[in-house]
Amino acid sequence: MLIGVPKEIKNHEYRVGLIPSSVRELIHHGHKVVVQTGAGEGIGLDDRAYKAAGASIAKSAEDVFAKADMIVKVKEPQPRETKMLRKGQILYTYLHLAPDPVQTEGLIKSGCTAIAYETITSPRGGLPLLAPMSEVAGRMSVQVGAHYLEKAQGGAGILLGGVPGVAPAKVVVIGGGVSGTNAVRMAMGMEANVTVIDRSVDRLRQLDEMFGSKVYTCYSTLDAIEEHVVNADLVIGAVLVPGAAAPKLVTRKMIKQMRPGSVVVDIAIDQGGCFETSKATTHADPVYVVDGVIHYCVANMPGGLSRTSTFALNNATLPFALALADKGAKKALADDPHLMNGLNVHEGKITYKAVADDLKKKYVPAAEALGL
């Protein structure tokens, strides 16, 4: 199979779909790889490194999309990329379709086979291709939250950990999954006062065992969210209902009651966000203020730590890239129900139920769409 890697074009996105060592693995399996010139240069992976791994270098994204049987990317295709996709071509990348009718329509029209990293599952549970980026985003959320709490950034001028004799900041993490747990870990490390809210008691029990008495665990109800959010200095939104648009758990009224100069970081923004006041921002212009509260809603946070993130992502994506290349989409999907859960759109049909439901579109089960 010919595998193509275009340069990412989303704002300040320097991650790349395949690193040279992944290219080498694919070539070792008998495949060919074409990489757009400069695709990895933002993170120190230049064309020479790709050539040394056995890839050929293409001058443009058009070349890559025209030649490749499978496109391996990081972010959802931008409109000018979607236009280059075609029937029979595999697109393997993050998609986040539920809050994005325009992209979904583009993928339907293209006829391509679109496999979303974020809905592939694991026999051990969880979302193994989302997890590494959730780890990055969760850890980063506390770093950016601390930054925007600084006075010069518009924040309240509060140090997360306080100092002896001065109380630490109150950090509230909503959603205690992968990103939430990593946020908790960092906030604890900075000695903040940390509360984590989840709707899964099992998850709260695990967090309690993991972190002990230094973290307050709280069951997710409207009352609990309101009580903790209005008193917080930093709120991190980290919920997920896989594939579906994020529930709006924090209302505008709650935001209004927070102290001015407090900060909210909506990690869940790629699924539409869990604050009523959230709208997606970019690394170039990451924050805005609503009712005195700073909102950080960057939809590709790991893009800001692009080198670490690219290597972490490749560790998770490579096994499935190899399966897709070795067997072709249909057989690879048929052989592995967890990869099959990644199929979101195939030949014009939406094959992921939560996406179809959220967009009020027709759902066709993946096996049926593939003719299995």
Ligand SMILES: NC(=O)C1=CN([C@@H]2O[C@H](COP(=O)(O)OP(=O)(O)OC[C@H]3O[C@@H](n4cnc5c(N)ncnc54)[C@H](O)[C@@H]3O)[C@@H](O)[C@H]2O)C=CC1
């Ligand atoms: N902005 C960015 O750059 C990035 C965003 N993400 C996004 O972060 C979000 C979270 O991802 P993960 O941590 O991997 O998900 P996860 O599935 O590991 O954790 C989600 C948690 O949310 C909880 N939850 C669901 N509904 C809830 C509710 N009503 N109240 C409280 N808790 C609730 C679940 O019980 C679960 O523990 C996803 O939307 C993901 O796409 C991930 C990486 C980067």
Ligand SMILES: CC(=O)C(=O)O
């Ligand atoms: C998960 C995701 O959307 C990202 O890493 O950009």
Ligand SMILES: [Mg+2]
């Ligand atoms: Mg505890």
